Amino acid sequence: MNLVFSGQKISLNLGDSTVLDDLNFEISAGEKVGLIGSSGAGKSTLLSLLNGQWQPTTGELKIWDKSFAKLKGKRRRKIQRQIGTIYQQLHLVDSLAVVHNVNAGNLGRWSFPKAAFSLIFPLEQKLVQKALEQVGIPEKMFAKTSELSGGQKQRVALARVLIQDPEIILADEPISSLDPQLSRDMMDLLVELCDRRGKTLVISLHSLEFAKSHCDRLIG
Structure with a gap:
């Protein structure tokens, strides 16, 4: 399989702290890889390296065989447009309608006047409706985001x-605020969508149960 990410002797220092130390890994196209570790172990930091937000202090990170740095x-x-990130804090604008928050996925290819x-x-309403149908809440397109539940x-x-529509989805604790049933529903949905569309998934999780049941392999 084609490699999507390759990290060799990756270390990252933030201030006086070493957050990641001598990390080596490979992630192939279409894989579902779970990141497991306690709070503060560096899972979110690794995802920030993978989407280009941070650069390694030492070592080399390659994406599609190209050095990110x-x-x-x-x-x-x-x-970076081919890397989609679901942040633990979600980064939604609560004062806007759902359609606007979903359309934020277009900002990487829209001009400022169009945005x-x-x-x-709101543009691309048919595409937004289709995306909301896929995640099970099509009726919420024009609802105010602040009025939604945590799961919604x-x-x-x-x-x-x-x-x-990225090739790679990075998800940082996407079920941290959900109850067990909603967590399972969300994980099922995320894996189903990645399988159906052939996406690569890298997901950080606290739950070893979900990591083992929904990922191809784990990085600890």
């Missing part, structure tokens, strides 16, 4: 990534 300008942005116009007259907000964050 050497990618600049348009080439870097083109690669501004969409805040007044998680689904909006997933729909935003579906609109982006």
